Amino acid sequence: MRMMLAPRARPGRLRRLRGAAVALLLLAAPVPAAQAAGTPQPDAAPPRTVPELADWTPGNGSYAIGPGTRLVAHGRAAREVARTLADDLRAAGEGRVPVTGGSPRDGDIVIDVAPGRRTLGAEGYDLRAGKRLEITGATGTGAFYGTRTLLQLLAGDDRVPGGHTVDVPRYKERGVGVCACYIHVTTPWLENLVRDMAYNKQNQLLLELKVKSDKHPGANSWGYYTKSEIRRLVALGEKYHVTIIPEINSPGHMDPWLEKRTDLQLTDSDGKPQPSRLDITKDEAFAYYTSLIDEYAEVFPAKSWHMGADEYMLGSDFAKYPHVLAYAKKKYGEKATPQDAFVDFINRVHAYATGKGKQLRIWNDGLTGANTVPVAAGTSVEHWLDVKTKPSELIARGYPVQNAAYSLYLVRGGFHTDTEALYEKAWDPRQFEGETLASRDGITGAKISLWPDNGRGETENEVAASMALPLSHVAQVTWGSAHPDPTYAEFTERAESVGHAPGWRNLTKPPVADGTYTLRDTRGRAEPAAYEIKRTADGYVTLKSTKDGDCLETRSGRLTLNVPLEPGSSVTRESCDPASTLQRWQLARTADGYRLTNAITQMSVYVTDDGRLQQYPADQKAPAVWKLTTA
Template sequence: MDLVPAPSDTSAAPGTGAFTIGATTTVEAAPGTESTARWLRTVLGAATGFALPPATPGDIRLALDPAAAPEAYRLDADATGIRITGGPAGVFWGAQTLRQLLGPEAYRRAPLAGTKLRAPHLTVTDAPRFGWRGVLLDVARHFLPKDGVLRYVDLLAAHKLNVLHLHLTDDQGWRVEIKSHPRLTEDGAWRARTQFGPHDSPYFDERRHGGYYTQDDLREIVAYAAERHITVVPEIDLPGHNEAAIAAYPELGNTDVVDTSAIGVRTTWGVSENVLAPTDEVLRFYEDVFDEVLELFPGPYIHIGGDECPKTQWRRSPAAQARIAELGLADEDELQSWFIRHFDRYLTERGRKLVGWDEILEGGLAEGATVASWRGYEGGIAAATAGNDVVMCPKQHVYLDYRQAEGEDEPWTLGHAQTLEAVYGFEPVPPELTGEAAGRVIGTQANLWAETMEDIRKIDFQAFPRLVAFAETAWSALPPPAERDFAEFRARLAGHLPRLDALGVEYRPLDGPRPWQQRAGIHRS
């Protein structure tokens, strides 16, 4: 059956054979399952050409099970039809499993002649290991138009991933419309040119690059994701990674040590020393920003970055040093913590939860913060031990923008080789954590940073098939990495790739890049 991620339990139903989707097949949606039924009719109706009308009783029956966990489900297929029961999200994940059982043709947008969609007689019971199964899309370094984001929502849903982390702001671009501060997108969403290749590359694409999402675009993305039981987590970075914002509003920077009026949206990669000034005016400005962001993103989590904030300007700035003295802080690390704690209180007062990269540990961790541990396990271990929630996303394991193998045919990336097998062997809960601290690891996330991913084709190449391996790590109750059967997973993956083909995903083949996916050499100057 080649199911991915691997379900908790699969057993053959009595008898043999398969249930076939036909012209008379109907769908029954019990209260609370209407959106899943609508999705199922849409995708299977397109693949078969059949109407799949609502009926009671129906051949495909969807119902909530009040005793089931929110994301758990049970799927039964036999000669009488198909029944999917579970929690509100679980019924949707069960519908995704049904689509996999029906074969690659179920992923087509129009029926193919002679194709019949059949579900084998079986029972699947399933539930996820983690509640946070995330993917970061970096739309700041290279803007991804709205259609591309919606497409990735569907790809996440197909693999039972339930968090889309949108990295919306960085030195290289600001991508969310803020009506109270319109220059953030009028000026901050556009850069004059773009570095081509790694951080030390001397080559540039001289075309102007940019774009942003209107507030209605983001409402649409959030609503589309919610129908697929995916939470969208926005990231508005502070106090570092703000060169684009300072280019739009120079008063946000450390004006006593830098001529911020000469700063433009950053055109190279790496870490900028142009960071926010520690003033009350900057706090109010970003409260304005978050006031609008919270209205657009109703989910519980708001990511504030907090990473890679050089302290060079603060050390030189008389105003920053005076602020440190005024607040009774020990040093610039505590000044950064002051920034983070301010917005932790701001979000907590509004019923939201702050998420930040593991640098928010430096200078003292805000009480309610969730830590996204990216530099390794260490930050996550420290946060979990201190009683804070953790999302494990160490770059050594789940940075999918890193190249997939050694060799000159692999396209330009910024990191070391991160093979499919290595991703499959990733364990989000390190052995150092046990008991209550281990329970603080609420999930895991794969990150797709976009310095070298200029379009949707390159994102596909970097994400797949490694994202399939990651999805199984995030969902399935796998044995320890040393005991995992990569050969068995790879065999199931071979059966899954035709589904990706039907979806039009330009993944990296298991035996290496296709000719047009290979490194073409530097050709822009």
């Protein structure tokens, strides 16, 4: 989740030597002939970017976009990169830069995809700045990342210092994980995240979420995403070279899908069903889960499928489910363990996903070593918890392993990663929970993970503000050096100097000024009411009634992750509490007025025929449209 309360500053490039300090240096050192003649000397330090340019050779002069600048590209892949760069240059305030296939001239930006440049790999690039600026990649993705560096350099000073870099990532997977698995994280917020990820050369967004199902409408509890929303997000990811990988956690944490499928819930020895656990011994349960894989494949083209496979027995143990052991012994013999039934389910999903052209991904905590049946070869393991089976053992067995360490987590209303401490000790993806490896071999990369355990603990904008530097840090350590600057303060300056990606939207600006307004429902179902509207520190608004001094809030209905996510529950006036996130609202302009949406539930205010206020997803009930007039 990569937003901030306000856009980060984009200061000009630092000038290292000024005033008396320059004079003292000139007196103390011999003066080269070229310098004595007035020729400017190139700065040996690489210009500041995130990630850092590890290989930088300074040159003379500088490059700047001028009125005659063109984007010169030949071939389909290069032209596609050039068109995206043209969009971003315009969003960055550089005007319309045309894309052409002509011969390059001074002042142009040249984009080239040269498959013969094998040393650049799939994502590296070569950038040269002088009278013209040239970016070369062995693939379109590599050339694209070169354009991200260009945009960052222009953000700092509108001018690129003369020089040359060959920039190649250390790790293949540079990721962010977002659990939108119960609550609804808004799509504008996710779109901002995709843009900023690409800007910092991160390439993998793992989303645990619910897509509104056509095949299983009974499972469509809020907050799902419509398929059209997902298609737009995936298209943005494809444009910006961010692969979006979906996750439906199973066989544990399946309560969002099993609420009305009690027949598929695991039942304990006392006959009590477990709403979050899928019964892995039932063929119908496997068929249900794989039907969800098929439906998600309609909107997610990624060649990976994340099944989670974590915390299946969280708060319980296999001894309470003797039929699971019976299933394992029947299939694998008398020496089988209940854990073998769990691994069997993973392997069956692996076989199904592989048959659909997708690599399976799982969390590591279920690999406790209590199984006799091995996890299928090729399964990618995301290591977040220290258990008996260590990363080194997984790598030795040939499994691709990603570092998803708990130390990189941000939990709403809970644990937040300590980025400064990680930076100062030069944390890198070799440092797993419980084990540090000497080599990068077998490690695919690392990701930072966002969880909504207390869904009302923080708003999206608050999470965004706390995440900006952690995300920059993970981008840095997965691409290059773990410690590019001597201090964390200097790394913070580096991250702030590049700012946000072009096209990033500031979601913290309410469309109306603070003041007292009368709200009128345009359909006349609700009585007009006067409210004092006031912006909150995180960029939402509160609505305080001038009649009774209470604030508009949603609190009724069943709670999920401490959030009232039940459509149709009441919107009421309650005693004002500045700390209550449930009293924070988003005002959004519409053609006829304003829509009012709760900042936490992401459901909009709907007015019943008898004038009561309720909350509903916008695709279930048309949100009320409000006219605001100054009271």
